[in-house]
Amino acid sequence: MPFPAPLDHAEAVVFDAYGTLLDVHSAVQRHAAAIGPEAQRLSETWRQKQLEYSWVLSLCGRYARFWTLTERALDYALAQHPSVDRAIRADLLDAYRSLDAYPEVPGTLERLRRDGLRTAILSNGDTAMLDAAVSAAGLGDRLDAVLSVDPAGTFKTAPAAYDLAGRALGVAPERIAFLSSNRWDIAGAAAYGFAPVWVNRTGQPDEYPDLAPVRVIASLDGLLAR
The missing domain is CATH 3.40.50.1000 (HAD superfamily/HAD-like)
Structure with a gap:
């Protein structure tokens, strides 16, 4: 056929x-209870910045590993949502790998x-x-x-x-x-x-x-x- x-x-x-x-949002969803009410917004910020960093580097003629951008984007998201305990960072990165x-x-x-x-x-x-x-x-x-x-x-x-x-x-x-x-x-x-x-x-x-x-x-x- x-x-x-x-x-x-x-x-x-x-x-x-x-x-x-x-x-891409399943990493935050796994830890939503620990993150609290900002979980969805944190995940959205993390994803948006991850992509934005890739676009900006490409336009600048530069390159970095996507994992590096993922880490940087999470750091930005945590700074943007200060009510979230930064101790969750390592758990979120581990979750993003799977x-x-x-x-x-x-x-x-x-x-x-x-x-x-x-x-x-x-x-x-x-x-x-x-x-x-x-x-x-x-x-x-x-x-x-x-x-x-x-x-x-x-x-x-x-x-x-x-x-x-x-x-x-x-x-x-x-x-x-x-x-x-x-x-x-x-x-x-x-x-x-x-x-x-x-x-x-x-x-x-x-x-x-x-x-x-x-x-x-x-x-x-x-x-x-x-």
């Missing part, structure tokens, strides 16, 4: 990791590979943190490649970061379906030439109308739906 669009011409499906396969996968992720990866498509991660995360996260989530045997932007020395949305997927998989960009929960990442993937699918898990309004996804889904369950 033919694949549904946008998989009908795809040879590989490449996923962003953080926020797409892995729940984020929860969204429930539909293992089954989706298995189905794609069973149907003959190659699967991979392309993430801003550095190699060590990706290895830890993939292992903790039990996804390693469901992926053909786990790719960090480290070799490119820049973060997505730089074309050099997206280059890594086709080079590692031996697949042309137009034959790669790229999934991300981050609308900015989808914009970058569209500009690069992937077939981008936006996993809009939280019902965010659309942005970047000139760099549109080929499909919008609420979770990975929608990828194979017709």
